Structure formats: C-alpha cells, structure tokens
Amino acid sequence: MATIARRSVLSALPATLAAPRVLHAQGGWPQRPVRVVVPYAPGGGTDIFVRSLTEGMTQVLGQSVIVENRPGASGSIGSEYVARAEADGYVFLADTGSHIMNSYVMTSLSYQPLRDFAPVALLSRYPLLLTASTTAPFRDVPGLIAAAKAAPRTIGFGTSDAAISYAGNLFTRLAGIEMVEVPYRGAAPILNDLVAGHLPTGWNSTVAATQHLSSGRIRALGVTTTARSPLLPDVPTLAEAGVPGYDFAGWYAMVGPAALPAPIAARMHDAVVQTMSLPRVRERLAGIGADLGVLGPAELAAFLREDDARWAKASREGLINRAQ
Structure with a gap:
C-alpha cells in the first residue's frame, strides 16, 4: 500500500496568508450563485478538486458556488457549453490539460480552446x-x-x-x-x-x-513526473522504474467565456487565492496531492499558449493522433 505523506506537501504552502474577505467586482458581482462546470463525471480527480475548492469559495464570494458536471467527449461537451454561455461571470469551466489538447486529437471541435475562452486562473499542477x-x-x-x-x-x-x-x-x-x-x-x-x-x-x-x-x-x-510526489514518497517515478525519458504532468485551470469582463476574471482569480488561504481548504487540497501554485489571467494565458505549442509540435511529429 502506498504511503500518503501530507506534511511535506503542506510545508510547501505559504505559512501565513491574508484573512479571506468577501470580494465584489463591477456591478456588485456576484449577485447570485456562480456555476463552475466540470466536464467529467462526478467522483473523478477534477470533480474532487473543484468541489473541495468551491466549498470555500462560497464564503469568499458571499454567494453559492455550484459545481455542475457535464461529462462526455473528453471534456468537450462541457467546454462547448461554457464557450456558448453568456459571459456575465456566472458560468466558468474547470478543466484539465485536455482542454488545449482536444483540438489536436479530436477530428472537429465547435470551439477553439485559446480563442473562445477567457483565462481566469491556473489552479494546480x-x-x-x-x-x-x-x-x-x-x-x-x-x-x-x-x-x-x-x-x-x-x-x-x-x-x-x-x-x-x-x-x-x-x-x-x-x-x-x-x-x-x-x-x-x-x-x-x-x-x-x-x-x-x-x-x-x-x-x-x-x-x-x-x-x-x-x-x-x-x-x-x-x-509520471521526473520527481517523486511528496504525497507518495515510496512510489517511484516511471523513469526510475525502468522507462527512461518519461516526464508528464497534469494541470487544472479555470476559464470563462471569451467575452468575460477582465475585472470579473481578476476577481474570480482573487477569490481562488483567498479560498486557498482557508486552512481547511488548503489542507484538503494538499492532502490529495494538489500543487497549489496559482497563476492569474495573464500568466495563465501565456501558460496555455505554451501548452498549445507543445501539442502542435507533438501532433506534427506524430506523437499524438486524431481520433477516428
């Protein structure tokens, strides 16, 4: 049985953070519950992570934050729903690296991952x-x-x-x-x-x-990474276990519809940072192996462009194939 080591993960997080405060953006946003779409089935990693986060966001935003599962087609069903949603700050998408990769492995998408979404926050690697x-x-x-x-x-x-x-x-x-x-x-x-x-x-x-x-x-x-997980220190990396050169990591990010107002994107990012300062949330997320290095909208935009370039190169080199 793998050893679960939480102390070393928690020690990497800020020891002292500002006390959470209720945040409001333009027009008194939010004035009603906010929905976060998870494009995968309940009970998976994305769902667990997002629910752990949104429980605390309700306190920070002063409104309920509701997780809505819309699974199917490698996350593209939920992504399409958010891409077409009204950009009023009440619908967001929490997705994995497949959000960018889908445009290179699926034969057709009704949206473009970089063009049709507004970056909000990189949540975790x-x-x-x-x-x-x-x-x-x-x-x-x-x-x-x-x-x-x-x-x-x-x-x-x-x-x-x-x-x-x-x-x-x-x-x-x-x-x-x-x-x-x-x-x-x-x-x-x-x-x-x-x-x-x-x-x-x-x-x-x-x-x-x-x-x-x-x-x-x-x-x-x-x-899959080149270093062992602090959460599972007795589990070798795949490279250590006999597969030289193996290195891959996943990530979670939050985005909104493309026309999402920048002040709301910034406030939602602030809400994520404030929520992760709540001890119960921080401990819960660290305890399931999440790296809580949050990036803001501009930094996430650059991160997504880099990820897009990575998959474009992998596609050209035949390392990934489109679904039939």
Whole structure:
C-alpha cells in the first residue's frame, strides 16, 4: 500500500496568508450563485478538486458556488457549453490539460480552446499515476512490462481524457510494449473497475486516486513526473522504474467565456487565492496531492499558449493522433 505523506506537501504552502474577505467586482458581482462546470463525471480527480475548492469559495464570494458536471467527449461537451454561455461571470469551466489538447486529437471541435475562452486562473499542477488492480499478477512496472511483452495486447489500461490517454500511450511507446486502451467517461469509473478487478491498469491523477491508495484497494506503480510526489514518497517515478525519458504532468485551470469582463476574471482569480488561504481548504487540497501554485489571467494565458505549442509540435511529429 502506498504511503500518503501530507506534511511535506503542506510545508510547501505559504505559512501565513491574508484573512479571506468577501470580494465584489463591477456591478456588485456576484449577485447570485456562480456555476463552475466540470466536464467529467462526478467522483473523478477534477470533480474532487473543484468541489473541495468551491466549498470555500462560497464564503469568499458571499454567494453559492455550484459545481455542475457535464461529462462526455473528453471534456468537450462541457467546454462547448461554457464557450456558448453568456459571459456575465456566472458560468466558468474547470478543466484539465485536455482542454488545449482536444483540438489536436479530436477530428472537429465547435470551439477553439485559446480563442473562445477567457483565462481566469491556473489552479494546480499534479503528477499522474500508473495504477493497477490488486488482483493483477504484476506488482511493479518491470513486472507489467514483462507481462505485456509476453502477451502483447492482452492488458488493458483505462483512460478518461486526451491528456490521460497521452500519458498511457507515451508509456507504451517508451516501454516498447503493446497494450489496449480502454476509454472511460471519467476517473471514477476507472477506479471502480480497478477496485473490482475488472481492469488491470489505469491512469489517474493523484487527486482521484489518493483515497483508494490509502485504503489499499489499488496499487500505484509509478508517477509520471521526473520527481517523486511528496504525497507518495515510496512510489517511484516511471523513469526510475525502468522507462527512461518519461516526464508528464497534469494541470487544472479555470476559464470563462471569451467575452468575460477582465475585472470579473481578476476577481474570480482573487477569490481562488483567498479560498486557498482557508486552512481547511488548503489542507484538503494538499492532502490529495494538489500543487497549489496559482497563476492569474495573464500568466495563465501565456501558460496555455505554451501548452498549445507543445501539442502542435507533438501532433506534427506524430506523437499524438486524431481520433477516428
């Protein structure tokens, strides 16, 4: 069972932050509940993270902040909904790296990720995990690679969005093995099938997998970043475990419709920062492996442009493929 170490994650956060205050922007915004759309199924990493955050945002904004799940099509259904929503500051999108990547892996999108959304805040970066069912015959990465080489295309791996899919397929390419990708509508169904023994391996965020790891219901075989996660110090990186050159990290960000007024975007970013200063929220998010380095609207815009350039290059080089 993986060791969950929370103290070292928490120690990386600011020790003292300003007391939260109720924030208001132009026109007394917000004057009614604010909705945050999560484009994945309930119970996954994005859903867990956003619900942990929005519980505290209600106190900071002085209005209810409601999470609305709109899953499907690697997050594009919920994204399209927000892109077409009224830009009045009452509908936002919280998404993963698939938000940008989808334009390179899906045959058609009705929106453009950079053009049709207003950046608000980068919420978190986090490592992904290669996880396995406790019923699987292998207990580590070398064992999985050996099993996959002995019986090509007999071992499945669960994925829930474009970025998670890339993580899994990058692993098979670098390890020189053939496995079968099994797409899911969210992380929660992947984890359910891992726990039940219906799926041998899956790719998850630390946020989604933590509770199952701590209870011993699944195994963590490796983390995707070049450094081990402070939350899971006994879990090797994939590079350490025998896949040289493996390096990939996920992220969560909040955006709004393209015409979102800049003062509201700035205030929503401030609300995120203020919420993360609440001890109960900070401890909850750090305890599920979230890196709470928040970026503001301008910084997030630059971050998203860099991510777009990364996937454009990967697409040109044939490292990612469009869905058929």
